[in-house]
Amino acid sequence: MSGVQQPAAVVAEGVDMDFGTGAAMAVKDAGFALGRGRFLTILGPSGSGKTTLLRMIAGFQTPTRGQILIGGKPADAVAPHRRSVGMVFQKLALFPHMTVAQNVAFPLKMRRFNPAEIAGRVERYLELVRLGGFGARRIHELSGGQQQRVAIARALVFEPELLLLDEPLAALDRKLREEMQLEFRRIQKELGVTTINVTHDQREALVVSDEIIVMDQGQIQQHAAPAEMYRRPANPFVAHFIGVSSFLKGRRSAAGIEVNGIDCAGQAVADLAPGVACLGAIRAEQIRIAPAGAPLPGCDTVVQGQVTDIVFEGERLLCFVTLPALAAEVQIYHHDPAGLDQLAKGASVSVGWTAGDLLIFAADKG
Numbered sequence: 001m002s003g004v005q006q007p008a009a010v011v012a013e014g015v016d017m018d019f020g021t022g023a024a025m026a027v028k029d030a031g032f033a034l035g036r037g038r039f040l041t042i043l044g045p046s047g048s049g050k051t052t053l054l055r056m057i058a059g060f061q062t063p064t065r066g067q068i069l070i071g072g073k074p075a076d077a078v079a080p081h082r083r084s085v086g087m088v089f090q091k092l093a094l095f096p097h098m099t100v101a102q103n104v105a106f107p108l109k110m111r112r113f114n115p116a117e118i119a120g121r122v123e124r125y126l127e128l129v130r131l132g133g134f135g136a137r138r139i140h141e142l143s144g145g146q147q148q149r150v151a152i153a154r155a156l157v158f159e160p161e162l163l164l165l166d167e168p169l170a171a172l173d174r175k176l177r178e179e180m181q182l183e184f185r186r187i188q189k190e191l192g193v194t195t196i197n198v199t200h201d202q203r204e205a206l207v208v209s210d211e212i213i214v215m216d217q218g219q220i221q222q223h224a225a226p227a228e229m230y231r232r233p234a235n236p237f238v239a240h241f242i243g244v245s246s247f248l249k250g251r252r253s254a255a256g257i258e259v260n261g262i263d264c265a266g267q268a269v270a271d272l273a274p275g276v277a278c279l280g281a282i283r284a285e286q287i288r289i290a291p292a293g294a295p296l297p298g299c300d301t302v303v304q305g306q307v308t309d310i311v312f313e314g315e316r317l318l319c320f321v322t323l324p325a326l327a328a329e330v331q332i333y334h335h336d337p338a339g340l341d342q343l344a345k346g347a348s349v350s351v352g353w354t355a356g357d358l359l360i361f362a363a364d365k366g
């Protein structure tokens with residue numbers, strides 16, 4: 001994925017972190033390589049080990065097993081203030097008593113940059129984050145999003161080899177967060193700095209990243225490009241965590257998966273012997289829905305259901321539909337503006353899908 005000839009910027013090999021609390025390991029057997037200039041997002045639920053992995057990459061914590069290499073050297077081999085790593089954390093830790101420009105200049109002073117160069121460089125990075133002319137302001141005179149951008153400028157101003165971000169946008173409201181995600185993307189592309197971003201926001205991961213790692217319970221579940229992760233989740237956990245998926249429980253059959261005696265069309269992601277217990281996963285936007293009896297052309301499986309709830313989301317409807325024959329409930333996105341009239345709560349409907357859209361996994365994973 002990262003180009004064969006390029007040396008990796010960050011490599012993790014068999015990394016464990018056992019805090020010795022008797023609880024499960026915070027990170028277990030983590031391994032990946034990240035190419036120079038790439039933007040990686042580590043995505044996972046709360047407690048899955050994201051921050052712990054990032055702190056080991058930053059060299060704040062030493063793995064209890066395995067190793068992490070930054071530019072070919074162990075992450076903790078270089079003294080912290082000499083590491084070429086910029087960081088932005090959820091709590092911004094800007095210096096409130098300093099001006100914006102003094103905050104951004106701080107890492108340059110720490111690294112003994114030529115004083116004659118500092119003011120120009122600070123202004124350049126403030127312009128990069130669209131805060132040109134804000135240098136004399138105090139931190140408390142800025143909005144949350146502006147403070148966020150000061151933190152980014154401060155992390156980048158010394159031109160680190162690696163930028164580490166631990167949920168820096170989590171505190172912002174949704175609209176600002178989405179704007180800042182695009183800003184991150186722009187700045188990262190402009191500078192080409194290798195970046196590792198931690199989030200539990202799947203949309204952010206899909207929007208900003210070249211690559212995504214999904215973690216659960218300390219273990220890497222999948223490492224893939226966003227579109228690949230979305231289309232080809234490696235297991236039910238990933239299918240559940242990214243996008244809105246519904247699940248069918250059954251056994252491997254000729255057409256795909258047999259659920260309650262009904263053979264449903266689907267596509268197995270791995271070799272599964274006939275009859276083994278498995279799970280079918282299908283995304284909300286890949287199920288078609290129509291009033292009962294209306295045709296669903298092109299679908300390989302069509303079953304009857306009843307709408308139990310409808311959520312109006314503006315540009316689309318999210319329909320909850322029970323399928324008594326399959327003893328299942330599915331969630332379906334419907335984009336037809338007339339949908340609200342046709343698909344009232346309690347309505348009888350036909351739902352269907354094509355074989356390629358129902359992914360079949362072994363039932364024991366995730």
Ligand SMILES: Nc1ncnc2c1ncn2[C@@H]1O[C@H](COP(=O)(O)OP(=O)(O)OP(=O)(O)O)[C@@H](O)[C@H]1O
Nearest residue numbers: 019021026044045046047048049050051052053200
């Ligand atoms: N210093 C520590 N000592 C003991 N256990 C810890 C320590 N730091 C983290 N843990 C445990 O390790 C696990 C992973 O924690 P971590 O902070 O990496 O999760 P996270 O994925 O960043 O979660 P969140 O999304 O909530 O920030 C958790 O079970 C946590 O309780």
Ligand SMILES: [Mg+2]
Nearest residue numbers: 050051052166
């Ligand atoms: Mg965390």
